[in-house]
Amino acid sequence: MATGAQTGSEYIKHHLTNLTFGKDPTDGVWKFAHTAQEAQDMGFYAIHVDSMGWAIGLGIIFIMLFSMVARKASTGIPGGLQNVVEIIIEFIDSNVKDTFSHKNKLIAPMALTAFVWILLMNLMDLVPVDWVPQLFHLSGVEYMKIVPTTDPNVTMGMSLSVFFLALFYSIKNKGIGGFAGELTLHPFTSKNILIKLILIPINLFLEGVSLLAKPISHGLRLFGNLYAGEMIFILIALLPLYVQWTLSVPWAIFHILVIVLQAFIFMVLMVVYMNMAHETGDH
Amino acid sequence: MESSGLIYIAGALMMGLGALGAAIGIGNLGGKYMEGIARQPELIPMLRTQMFIVLGLVDAVPMISVGIAFYLLFAVA
Numbered sequence: 001m002a003t004g005a006q007t008g009s010e011y012i013k014h015h016l017t018n019l020t021f022g023k024d025p026t027d028g029v030w031k032f033a034h035t036a037q038e039a040q041d042m043g044f045y046a047i048h049v050d051s052m053g054w055a056i057g058l059g060i061i062f063i064m065l066f067s068m069v070a071r072k073a074s075t076g077i078p079g080g081l082q083n084v085v086e087i088i089i090e091f092i093d094s095n096v097k098d099t100f101s102h103k104n105k106l107i108a109p110m111a112l113t114a115f116v117w118i119l120l121m122n123l124m125d126l127v128p129v130d131w132v133p134q135l136f137h138l139s140g141v142e143y144m145k146i147v148p149t150t151d152p153n154v155t156m157g158m159s160l161s162v163f164f165l166a167l168f169y170s171i172k173n174k175g176i177g178g179f180a181g182e183l184t185l186h187p188f189t190s191k192n193i194l195i196k197l198i199l200i201p202i203n204l205f206l207e208g209v210s211l212l213a214k215p216i217s218h219g220l221r222l223f224g225n226l227y228a229g230e231m232i233f234i235l236i237a238l239l240p241l242y243v244q245w246t247l248s249v250p251w252a253i254f255h256i257l258v259i260v261l262q263a264f265i266f267m268v269l270m271v272v273y274m275n276m277a278h279e280t281g282d283h
Numbered sequence: 284m285e286s287s288g289l290i291y292i293a294g295a296l297m298m299g300l301g302a303l304g305a306a307i308g309i310g311n312l313g314g315k316y317m318e319g320i321a322r323q324p325e326l327i328p329m330l331r332t333q334m335f336i337v338l339g340l341v342d343a344v345p346m347i348s349v350g351i352a353f354y355l356l357f358a359v360a
Contacts, residue, residue, distance in 0.1 A: 012358040095332075221343040228350025235353060258346070265339040 019143040022046025055148040058120040102278040115267040122259040149226045159219030169277035183207045294352035301348035308341045
C-alpha cells in the first residue's frame, strides 16, 4: 500500500482517479484538482492530463520506432526489431485483406495504428500498480493513472472517431439517398408504396438503434476489459506483500491474452465497420 | 447496513449471471470449433482466428461485470 493510513476503498478510489486539469467552479481558476470531488466538479471541460500524456507519449514511441525501422530496413537478413515490425505489418495486412474487400488506401495504415497504439496503451496495465503513481506522488503530483485505455474518455473517443469516419464513408460511397435508404427501407420492405411509407419509422428506429449501439459497444468493450483488469490488479495490491505474487503473476499471464485480444478485436471491428460503410450493395 | 447488504447481493448477481451466460456461449463456441476442425482440419488457421474474435466479443461482457462488481464491493460498499 502506498501511503500509510488509508483504508482499502480510499486506496482503490485514489488509484482510479485521473489527474484532472480544469476550471474550478468556486473561484474560476484553471488548475489541477486535488481531490476526486474537485475533479468531478470541474465538469465537461476538464482534461485528464495523465491519460492524454501517456496516450500521446506512447503514440510518439510507436511512430518513432516504426519509422526508425522503416528507414533502416535492409533487404538482407533482417535484425530482431525489423523482424518484429515486419511480422506485425504482415499480420495486419493479411487481416485487412481478408476483411476489407474494397479500395481504400487509408484502412490498412489506420488498422496498424489502432492495433499497435492500443496494444501499447494496454501494456501499461502490466506495470505494477504502485510504481508510477508512487514516483509521481514523491514529486508532488497527487493522481496518476497510467493506463489510458482504462479511461472511458479515451476509448469512447477512439470509437466515436471510427463511427464518424464510417458515417463519412457511408455518405461518400452510397450518397445521402443511399445511406438514408439503408436506414429506412430495411429490414421490413413491401411492394405497396403506402405500406412502405408506414414501415419507414419502424425501420428507422431499428436501424438507428443498431447504428448507435455499434460505437458504444465498440468503446465500452475495450474500456470494460482493461478497467476490470486494472481493478483486479489494484485489489491484489491490497493484500500483504508476501502473498501478492501468488495472485498477480497468474493474473498478469492471463491478462497478456486479454491485452492482445482486445487490441486485435478493436482493430477487426474497426475494419468491419469500414467495410460496411463501403458496401454499396444491392439494396 | 441495509443498502450495503444490497450492494453485496448486486455484485454477486452481476458476477454470477455474467459468468453463466458467457460460459454457455463459450461452451457452444468451443464445441462447434472442435466439430468444425474435426470435419475440416485444413481450415484450422482461419477458424482459430475467427474463434478468438468471437471469444473476445463474448468474454468482454462477464469481464466488465466482474470489474464493476469488484468496484461496487470494495470501493462503494
